[in-house]
Amino acid sequence: MEEQEYRDTYxxxxxxxxxxxxxxxxxxxxxxxxxxxHLADREGIACNSAAGxxxxxxxxxxxxxxxxxxxxxxxxxxxxxxxxxxxxQTGGMLGxxxxxxxxxxxxxxxxxxxxxxxxxxxxxxxxxxxxxxVIIQSIVKFEGRRKxxxxxxxx
Numbered sequence: 001m002e003e004q005e006y007r008d009t010y011x012x013x014x015x016x017x018x019x020x021x022x023x024x025x026x027x028x029x030x031x032x033x034x035x036x037x038h039l040a041d042r043e044g045i046a047c048n049s050a051a052g053x054x055x056x057x058x059x060x061x062x063x064x065x066x067x068x069x070x071x072x073x074x075x076x077x078x079x080x081x082x083x084x085x086x087x088x089q090t091g092g093m094l095g096x097x098x099x100x101x102x103x104x105x106x107x108x109x110x111x112x113x114x115x116x117x118x119x120x121x122x123x124x125x126x127x128x129x130x131x132x133x134v135i136i137q138s139i140v141k142f143e144g145r146r147k148x149x150x151x152x153x154x155x
Contacts, residue, residue, distance in 0.1 A: 011038055018045035019056045020113050022082070023089035026144075030111035052114050059117055059127055063092040066132040067139045086144045095138025096120055099131065 013015075014037065023029040024045045033049045047053040064080060067073075071084050079085050094114055098105040100119040110116065124130050 004042060010044060014044050014046045016047045016050065016053055018047045019053060019060050020089050021045040022086050023093065023110065025088060026090070028090045029093060029113055033114045046077040056113065057133050060089065062127050063088050063135060063139070066093050067136050070140050084098060087139055087142050091142025092135050094142060095135035098138065099134060103119065108111035125126055
């Protein structure tokens with residue numbers, strides 16, 4: 001399947017794409033409102049809640065914007081390059097999870113993104129009051145998978 005044809009089909013099948021798709025597909029996070037589906041040989045993540053997607057989008061946009069300087073980005077509009085997007089999505093949610101569930105501070109995975117967001121909004125009332133300095137520290141500290149070296153390449 002040609003890449004553009006795949007994307008067109010993906011968008012037709014997945015009308016509400018999960019904004020945290022990268023971290024969920026990397027198996028570092030889960031969400032009670034997400035749904036996995038398969039298209040060709042790939043896996044996608046859909047959001048089952050329009051209201052939930054709006055909350056996630058607002059939070060992720062704020063995390064990107066606040067992390068811009070720490071990630072050496074000049075612009076925070078839209079998704080970042082893949083590795084940095086994983087840092088923001090997974091590292092940011094790990095930071096938020098540790099704030100609202102202190103007993104999970106040492107976890108390396110995020111359990112139920114929308115549940116954490118709902119709990120954060122209960123504790124802080126709105127996204128403006130979140131302690132982004134703590135969340136940004138978690139983003140900067142987060143390390144994704146290391147690149148695998150090719151067995152035929154010499155070091």
